[in-house]
Amino acid sequence: KAAQDGCPVTDPAAMARAFDAFEGPYQLDPAEALRWSRDQLPVFYSPKLGYWVVSRYDDIKAVFRDGILFSPRNVLEKVTPATPEAMEVLKSYGYAMNRTMVNEDEPAHMERRRALMDHFIPANLEHHQEMVRRLTREKMDAFIDQGRVDLVEAMLYEVPLNVALHFLGVPEDEIAVLRTFSVAHSVNTWGKPTDDQQIAVAHDVGRFWEYAGKIIEKMKAEPEGTGWMHETIRKNAEMPDVVTDSYVHSMMMAIIVAAHETTSLASVNMFKTLLSNREAWDDICADPSLIPNAVEECLRYAGSIVAWRRQTTAPTTLNGVDLPEGAKLLIVQASGNQDERHFEDGDKFDIYRDNAVDHLTFGYGSHQCMGKNIGRMEMRIFLEEFTRRLPHLRLAEQAFTYLPNTSFRGPDHLWVEWDPALNPEREHL
Ligand code: HEM
Structure with a gap:
């Protein structure tokens, strides 16, 4: 009876109507915000969003698994459609963001993915470790005597950005402007800008698009350049039907966010989660061999991509719910x-969990994140360095803020404190 009473707290139909992806509980803790859905209405239509929301593990996996019926073509579509004025602004920059890798249908996707896979295989990632460690140490050296720092500003934004640019072979000269661009791209794609914000965001996105075009020209002038985007540009010349011009330009813009923002936010979430679970933090400080599984558990419990999208290509049913052709799905990993x-006890954080690695934060199936082992490597190295040099780190008192959007999640700042007089390496000097 309670389930049908129209009460917004106990009636699932009312909960579905009230679901808001841009404010309130979903922004703070999407898993907790959808507990009612997992228990009572695992596939529901959100009229506020215009999407079907999918909240259970098996259903999300089933959607990821079938890339034909559940096409990824809407993955980079604007969740909030552009106003006509914003469209005009984008047009004035020649903005033509189209298919990349992540939103390409088969069979084009697989052909492209295979052609561009080489740089991502674990053996070819090994040599990036040294750079990640060096950058981490340099950043830590700069603040280790301060006793208090915002980890985002001090390193968790910049190190993943530098690593991403290095991996891609993109010149590292305009880091500050890339920050504005990345935020604009996230708001433009996954956010809910007001009509006025749409204009400002459209200008930044337009500039990002122009900037991506310029980088491509610059890189084309260095045919021997190293890095994945150089490889992409060479493949574009070799097999232009598979690695198309449109792909190269769209990807140049999308990959900077895909490679960097994802990893930065996942790392911020990781420190926040571990420092909020002191026993787990103390355990990895005492035994660093626990770090790889702790990284997986952080990705499971507080991943940086909290939801992704798909669109049906034919009428179908998902967990007993009829979906029409063209239904837009928000699958909440x-x-x-x-x-x-x-x-088991899915809402408990447990670094000893034996199936933590089953998480869906990197997606699943044919589009599963190509860069997952780069993200993991960075997160592991951050923990290795911090647990050794700052085991007495603790979270400072603070209120966390988040960029309102459906998919990318991590606090804007993360203030931490410690007593520099107790730094272990200092004592050993
Ligand atoms: C795809 C998450 C780091 C490159 C994806 C997808 C997700 C994701 C959810 C879509 C998967 C699907 O549709 O099944 C993450 C997270 C990261 C991360 C959480 C960090 C913690 C990276 C990095 C790179 C990267 C560092 C590159 C250097 C890609 C690419 C794809 C992708 C190229 C498209 C794969 C395809 O469609 O075949 N990522 N990512 N990602 N990611 Fe990542």
Whole structure:
């Protein structure tokens, strides 16, 4: 009876109507915000968003698994459609963001993915470790005697950005402007800008698009250049039907965000989660061999991509719910990652969990994140360095803020404190 009473707290139909992806509980803790859905209405239509929301682990995995019925073509579509004025602004920059890798249908996608896979295989990632460690140490050297720092400003924004640019072979000269661009791209794609904000965001996105075009020209002038985007440009010349011009330009813009923002936010979430669970932090400080699984558990419990999208190409049913052709789906990995049907006590953080690696934060199936091992490597090295040099680190008192959007999640700042007089390496000097 309670389930049908129209009460916004107990009636699932009312909860579905009230679901808001841009404010309130979903912004703070998407898994907790959808607990009611996992338990009562695992596939529901959100009229506010215009999407079907999918919250259970098995359903999300089933959607990821079938890339034909559940096309990724809407993955980079604007969740909030552009106003006519914003469209005009974008047009004035020649903005033509189209298919990259992540939103390409088969069979074009697989052909492209295979052609561009080489740089991502673990053996070819090894040599990036040294750079990650060096950059981490340099940043830590700069603040280790301060006793208090915002980890985002001090390193977790910049190190993943430098690593991403290095991996891609993109010149590292305009880091500050890239920050504005990345935020604009996220708001433009996954956010809910007001009509006025749409204009400002459209200008930044337009400039980002122009900038991506210029980088491509610059890189074309260095045919021997190293890095994945150089490889992409060479493949574009070799097989222009597979690695198309439109792909190269769109990807140049999208990959900077895909490679960098994802990893920065995941690292911020990781420190926040571990420092909020002191026992786990103390355990990895005492035994660094626990770090790789702790990284997976952080990705499961507090991943940086909390939801992704798909669109049906034919009428179908998902967990008993009829979906029409063209239905837009918001598949909430953060919710699936805490689904107790797959993860025992899924809402508990446990670095000893033996199936933590089953999380869906990197997606699943044919589009699964190509850069997952780069993200993991960075997160592991950050922890290796911090647990050794700052085991007495603690979270400072603070209120966390987030960029309102459906998919990218991590606090804007993360203030931490410690007593520099107790730094272990200092004592050993
Ligand atoms: C795809 C998450 C780091 C490159 C994806 C997808 C997700 C994701 C959810 C879509 C998967 C799907 O549709 O099944 C993440 C997270 C990261 C991360 C959480 C960090 C913690 C990176 C890095 C790179 C990268 C560092 C590159 C250097 C890509 C590419 C794809 C992708 C190229 C498209 C794959 C395809 O469609 O075949 N990522 N990513 N990602 N990611 Fe990542």
